[in-house]
Amino acid sequence: xxxxxxxxxxxxxxxxxxxxxxxxxxxxINFHFLDPFSNGIKDYDVTDIVFSRFRSKQAVIxxxxxxxxxxxxxxxxxxxMLARIAAAKPKAVGVDxxxxxxxxxxxxxxxxxxxxRTGNVVTSSKLINYREDRQEFDPEAxxxxxxxxxxxxxxxxxxxxxxxxxxxxxxxxxxxxxxxxSFAVQVVRQYEPAAAEQLLARRKRLERIHxxxxxxxxxxxxxTQILDTQIDLRPLLEDKIVLLGYNDPYNEECPMLxxxxxxxxxxxxxxxxxxxxxxxxxxxxIQMMLDRQYIFTMPGWLSILLALVYCYLNILLLEEIHxxxxxxxxxxxxVLQVLEFTFLFFLLSILFYYFRIKWDFSVGMLxxxxxxxxxxxxxxxxxxxxxxxxxxxxxxDKEEEE
Amino acid sequence: MKTLGxxxxxxxxxxLMGQNEVVVVHAIGKVTYFATPQSxxxxxxxxxxxxxxxxxxxxxxxxxxxxxxxxxxxxxDTKMHPLSELAQLSKGGSNLGFASRFWSFLTGSMSQSRDExxxxxxxxxxxxxVYAGIKGFSRKTYPVKTSQLYTGSLGTAPVTxxxxxxxxxxxxxxxxxxxxxSEVLFALVQEEAFTLDPAQLALVPGKAYQWQxxxxxxxxxxxxxxxxxxxxxxxGHEKLMADLSAMAEYQAAEPVEQQLMQAYTFEKAGFNYEAxxxxxxxxxxxxxxxxxxxxxxxFLSRMDLLEAAKKILQQPAEKE
Numbered sequence: 109x110x111x112x113x114x115x116x117x118x119x120x121x122x123x124x125x126x127x128x129x130x131x132x133x134x135x136x137i138n139f140h141f142l143d144p145f146s147n148g149i150k151d152y153d154v155t156d157i158v159f160s161r162f163r164s165k166q167a168v169i170x171x172x173x174x175x176x177x178x179x180x181x182x183x184x185x186x187x188x189m190l191a192r193i194a195a196a197k198p199k200a201v202g203v204d205x206x207x208x209x210x211x212x213x214x215x216x217x218x219x220x221x222x223x224x225r226t227g228n229v230v231t232s233s234k235l236i237n238y239r240e241d242r243q244e245f246d247p248e249a250x251x252x253x254x255x256x257x258x259x260x261x262x263x264x265x266x267x268x269x270x271x272x273x274x275x276x277x278x279x280x281x282x283x284x285x286x287x288x289x290s291f292a293v294q295v296v297r298q299y300e301p302a303a304a305e306q307l308l309a310r311r312k313r314l315e316r317i318h319x320x321x322x323x324x325x326x327x328x329x330x331x332t333q334i335l336d337t338q339i340d341l342r343p344l345l346e347d348k349i350v351l352l353g354y355n356d357p358y359n360e361e362c363p364m365l366x367x368x369x370x371x372x373x374x375x376x377x378x379x380x381x382x383x384x385x386x387x388x389x390x391x392x393x394i395q396m397m398l399d400r401q402y403i404f405t406m407p408g409w410l411s412i413l414l415a416l417v418y419c420y421l422n423i424l425l426l427e428e429i430h431x432x433x434x435x436x437x438x439x440x441x442x443v444l445q446v447l448e449f450t451f452l453f454f455l456l457s458i459l460f461y462y463f464r465i466k467w468d469f470s471v472g473m474l475x476x477x478x479x480x481x482x483x484x485x486x487x488x489x490x491x492x493x494x495x496x497x498x499x500x501x502x503x504x505d506k507e508e509e510e
Numbered sequence: 511m512k513t514l515g516x517x518x519x520x521x522x523x524x525x526l527m528g529q530n531e532v533v534v535v536h537a538i539g540k541v542t543y544f545a546t547p548q549s550x551x552x553x554x555x556x557x558x559x560x561x562x563x564x565x566x567x568x569x570x571x572x573x574x575x576x577x578x579x580x581x582x583x584x585x586x587d588t589k590m591h592p593l594s595e596l597a598q599l600s601k602g603g604s605n606l607g608f609a610s611r612f613w614s615f616l617t618g619s620m621s622q623s624r625d626e627x628x629x630x631x632x633x634x635x636x637x638x639x640v641y642a643g644i645k646g647f648s649r650k651t652y653p654v655k656t657s658q659l660y661t662g663s664l665g666t667a668p669v670t671x672x673x674x675x676x677x678x679x680x681x682x683x684x685x686x687x688x689x690x691x692s693e694v695l696f697a698l699v700q701e702e703a704f705t706l707d708p709a710q711l712a713l714v715p716g717k718a719y720q721w722q723x724x725x726x727x728x729x730x731x732x733x734x735x736x737x738x739x740x741x742x743x744x745x746g747h748e749k750l751m752a753d754l755s756a757m758a759e760y761q762a763a764e765p766v767e768q769q770l771m772q773a774y775t776f777e778k779a780g781f782n783y784e785a786x787x788x789x790x791x792x793x794x795x796x797x798x799x800x801x802x803x804x805x806x807x808x809f810l811s812r813m814d815l816l817e818a819a820k821k822i823l824q825q826p827a828e829k830e
Contacts, residue, residue, distance in 0.1 A: 323536075329556050358573060
């Protein structure tokens with residue numbers, strides 16, 4: 109049994125494949141001529157296809173979260189809206205608006221009075237000026253103390269590289285004034301503290317966002333409906349999370365304001381148009397926390413180990429096929445490669461979709477793409493009549509030798 | 511066993527009932543729901559639940575997103591939509607399993623290449639799919655100008671439709687068209703006004719009608735007004751008044767305040783013409799009331815009657 113599995117040929121070729129992968133990953137060449145292509149796929153993740161294409165399209169309303177579009181209303185209107193919302197007794201209110209400076213006029217005082225009275229409001233703030241030496245940010249900015257003294261604040265920053273796709277969020281960060289929490293965490297702390305505690309107990313610096321909803325999964329109110337005294341808001345908002353933010357796709361002047369790229373974007377590579385408003389992203393994070401539906405990432409070392417085993421097994425299979433079908437092994441292996449790619453994609457997708465396991469198997473995929481060509485190159489090198497080379501295990505002319 | 515049977519019965523009943531329910535997810539502007547063709551319209555808002563036999567209409571600029579059978583539907587035109595349309599359009603919420611979605615993704619790229627082949631062969635069929643250009647943000651201008659006063663709901667009281675024709679053509683054709691496109695009434699007029707008594711016509715309550723004025727030379731149109739949609743609502747006026755009269759605030763208010771409250775209520779419910787009548791009446795009763803004057807001017811500007819609004823605002827200045 110072990111003799112069949114532990115084969116010198118497979119071991120040597122696997123080693124060569126991984127040496128090549130290692131070398132490829134170390135060499136950095138700036139392929140400018142490939143820029144259009146590389147820019148297109150830079151922002152691509154296999155799991156994005158799962159989010160954008162394999163997600164069930166059935167719309168179900170989440171009855172815990174309600175979204176209110178604040179449009180470009182002034183602070184006086186916001187104060188009036190908050191007063192109406194507070195009267196409907198929601199459990200938590202998140203205002204995804206930066207009240208960054210106090211303005212002249214009575215509107216600010218009205219807003220402050222409502223915030224003071226309401227008690228369960230969270231407003232957005234910003235984390236700025238990361239100090240590397242202290243590994244801390246400056247105190248939360250983006251909200252004037254005139255308001256922040258009476259509300260909880262949560263930062264609305266999202267970690268995102270050049271691609272700008274929002275895949276992660278940071279639950280908590282250190283500031284000079286102590287720990288700061290993200291907007292979604294602060295809202296959940298108001299609504300269901302145990303869920304927030306559970307997230308924080310995971311002690312992960314970054315959480316991958318499990319997107320399950322788009323805007324169609326939430327009731328979306330307009331400011332006019334909130335202010336309309338003929339609508340009884342209580343049965344619609346009582347004991348719920350009410351998120352106020354910009355959610356105005358029909359505004360011809362600025363439909364893209366606070367709109368971002370997410371993995372739900374139908375164009376999963378080379379995205380051109382943002383697809384989700386910030387307030388809906390917060391709502392997705394809140395849903396994830398309330399449902400305890402976190403994404404688990406497979407450790408890198410385990411992925412590489414599995415890739416090694418996978419490559420090794422493929423070479424064993426190649427040996428077997430070569431032995432049985434010496435004339436047909438070439439097309440069989442090529443077809444098998446395509447089938448295996450499809451199967452791997454299916455496997456990775458299904459693990460992510462049903463079990464929320466994010467398995468980065470790119471090394472395994474690369475090994476699958478390379479191993480057969482490596483075998484062919486290796487065999488042609490072996491034809492070189494050098495004494496030390498002849499000692500290496502061979503596959504193709506094994507029968508002839510026998 | 512009995513309990514299990516009861517449970518299955520309840521589950522099926524709730525599923526069937528759930529399927530007959532339409533939920534408003536998002537609504538912008540004025541969107542009205544009619545439970546039956548005869549019943550008065552109800553404004554809808556997110557979370558509002560409607561029964562499938564009812565109908566829905568958006569007023570100009572209105573938009574509504576509905577959830578039915580786990581699918582969302584967007585309505586943004588001004589036609590009356592029976593909600594039963596959704597049942598025909600519904601594909602069952604695309605309840606494909608994961609494997610089916612995976613397979614359609616894999617084969618999707620193949621169909622795309624097939625599409626491209628078809629495009630190359632018969633590109634003429636695909637020419638109307640995409641336009642590279644913008645719609646433009648300005649409103650279409652019509653040589654015959656009307657106002658917002660004649661949009662919304664129409665009661666039983668006579669209405670005098672007014673317009674101004676830039677071409678000053680001597681013959682104008684006033685027409686009233688129903689939602690199937692048939693002409694209910696037309697009149698050839700010389701003046702820039704036409705009075706209509708809805709009570710004399712066989713209009714159907716809850717139905718939308720469109721009116722338009724065309725300057726005509728024989729049968730040939732010379733200039734037109736924008737088509738304006740009105741909903742015939744014979745009971746709406748009385749109902750609004752009854753609701754308002756029952757309010758303690760209304761009962762305690764001064765007569766001028768009462769008229770303002772009436773005007774506001776009518777405007778909010780889309781009875782713009784009735785609202786204008788209330789403002790006119792209040793202005794006649796109390797011509798020196800500054801609050802009333804400002805409210806009246808603001809209303810007229812909302813109705814696109816800026817010149818009339820300006821005129822009202824200038825009146826006290828002239829007096830001074």
